[in-house]
Amino acid sequence: MFEKIYTGFHAATMSDGRYGVIEDAALAVAGERIEWIGPRRELPASDAPVVDLGGGWITPGLIDCHTHLVFGGDRVDEFEQRLLGADYAEIARRGGGILSTVRATRAASESELLGSALKRIDGLLAEGVTTVEIKSGYGLDVENELKMLRVARELERQRPVTIRTTFLGAHALPPEYKDRADDYIGLVCEQMLPAVAEQGLADAVDAFCETVGFNTAQVERVFRKARGLDLPVKLHAEQLSNQHGTELAARFGALSADHLEYLDEAGVEAMAESGTVAVLLPGAFYILCETRLPPMEALRRHGVPMALATDLNPGTSPVNSLLNTLNLACTLFRMTPEEALTGATCHAARALGLADRGVLAPGKRADFVLWDIAQPPELAYWLGGRRLCRKVIRAGEEIASC
Ligand code: NIG
Numbered sequence: 001m002f003e004k005i006y007t008g009f010h011a012a013t014m015s016d017g018r019y020g021v022i023e024d025a026a027l028a029v030a031g032e033r034i035e036w037i038g039p040r041r042e043l044p045a046s047d048a049p050v051v052d053l054g055g056g057w058i059t060p061g062l063i064d065c066h067t068h069l070v071f072g073g074d075r076v077d078e079f080e081q082r083l084l085g086a087d088y089a090e091i092a093r094r095g096g097g098i099l100s101t102v103r104a105t106r107a108a109s110e111s112e113l114l115g116s117a118l119k120r121i122d123g124l125l126a127e128g129v130t131t132v133e134i135k136s137g138y139g140l141d142v143e144n145e146l147k148m149l150r151v152a153r154e155l156e157r158q159r160p161v162t163i164r165t166t167f168l169g170a171h172a173l174p175p176e177y178k179d180r181a182d183d184y185i186g187l188v189c190e191q192m193l194p195a196v197a198e199q200g201l202a203d204a205v206d207a208f209c210e211t212v213g214f215n216t217a218q219v220e221r222v223f224r225k226a227r228g229l230d231l232p233v234k235l236h237a238e239q240l241s242n243q244h245g246t247e248l249a250a251r252f253g254a255l256s257a258d259h260l261e262y263l264d265e266a267g268v269e270a271m272a273e274s275g276t277v278a279v280l281l282p283g284a285f286y287i288l289c290e291t292r293l294p295p296m297e298a299l300r301r302h303g304v305p306m307a308l309a310t311d312l313n314p315g316t317s318p319v320n321s322l323l324n325t326l327n328l329a330c331t332l333f334r335m336t337p338e339e340a341l342t343g344a345t346c347h348a349a350r351a352l353g354l355a356d357r358g359v360l361a362p363g364k365r366a367d368f369v370l371w372d373i374a375q376p377p378e379l380a381y382w383l384g385g386r387r388l389c390r391k392v393i394r395a396g397e398e399i400a401s402c
């Protein structure tokens with residue numbers, strides 16, 4: 001039974017990793033779900049009220065599947081230092097980088113963190129994002145990691161958005177554990193993870209596998225514990241060097257491996273075999289002025305699904321726009337606009353383990369966006385300054401007219 005019918009638009013359904021264009025489309029909603037979508041002339045007869053959207057295109061609600069958008073302070077100074085010649089790893093070794101955000105995040109109250117995170121999430125919502133993943137990882141002790149995750153969960157109560165939280169305790173070594181990384185991993189596994197799981201604060205577990213982060217043996221301990229608690233894993237892997245973290249992640253059936261600039265063919269094969277999504281983060285690549293591209297051709301050849309995300313964080317990716325990220329992915333990583341849009345919808349959903357969204361099809365959540373565009377690639381074409389999002393419908397309810 002249809003409850004409401006929408007007409008007056010073209011649809012890019014993003015099914016099967018393609019635009020999946022339906023011109024002059026209609027979409028019928030029942031409750032939170034899409035009941036029917038297809039060409040308007042084929043719409044079954046119904047008494048349900050009809051809403052004419054008045055032109056433009058609809059796509060699934062956008063999904064930002066990798067962010068660190070809850071944090072204290074900013075890293076404007078570091079941005080300046082890097083442009084004066086310091087590099088990211090060097091700043092991290094000097095106690096700056098992630099650790100400077102750890103200091104600011106620990107010092108911030110829950111309501112201060114919430115206030116600054118709301119501004120950032122509002123930036124995403126204004127451009128048609130309906131699902132956002134948020135990581136912890138700037139607390140690095142039990143109390144502050146839990147604080148970050150509570151703030152992330154609170155965002156979902158305060159805004160019309162689905163939030164997926166990820167526990168990233170193994171992000172950096174806090175100063176009180178200097179030269180004792182294995183002991184810190186003990187704290188992550190024995191205290192943080194059980195508390196996070198018990199309080200239901202995380203939907204997944206992540207780690208930073210890197211010379212300036214944690215090695216594969218340490219990440220493996222975190223993954224074992226996470227899987228024992230029934231939490232899926234994902235990994236920041238091969239961002240600055242090839243640590244072979246991706247193969248480890250694949251062995252644990254990771255939802256995604258993220259960054260991947262230094263990924264090699266063996267890593268790509270491992271991902272293809274385990275069905276792990278490659279989450280590409282061109283914002284961090286851009287801000288760090290990196291030159292080494294992820295292995296795009298190998299990822300395509302092996303059919304590894306490629307998702308895209310902002311990586312919104314104060315250090316390597318102060319990128320508060322998923323639409324601009326689509327453009328960066330095309331210009332910097334040579335993704336096609338179709339791949340980029342698939343990466344921020346269909347494949348992003350998969351990177352979060354969410355089977356109910358990311359495409360427009362019967363049975364999926366009725367999360368969709370009406371865009372003021374003449375054709376789908378336009379979403380990746382403009383870089384800033386345009387209000388492309390006209391309306392957002394989430395779970396069958398109109399939540400915003402932009
Ligand atoms: O995804 N690489 C590690 N983590 C973040 C950066 C966090 C930070 O620099 O604050 C990233 O790029």
Ligand code: FE
Pocket residue numbers: 066067068236311313
């Ligand atoms: Fe990240």
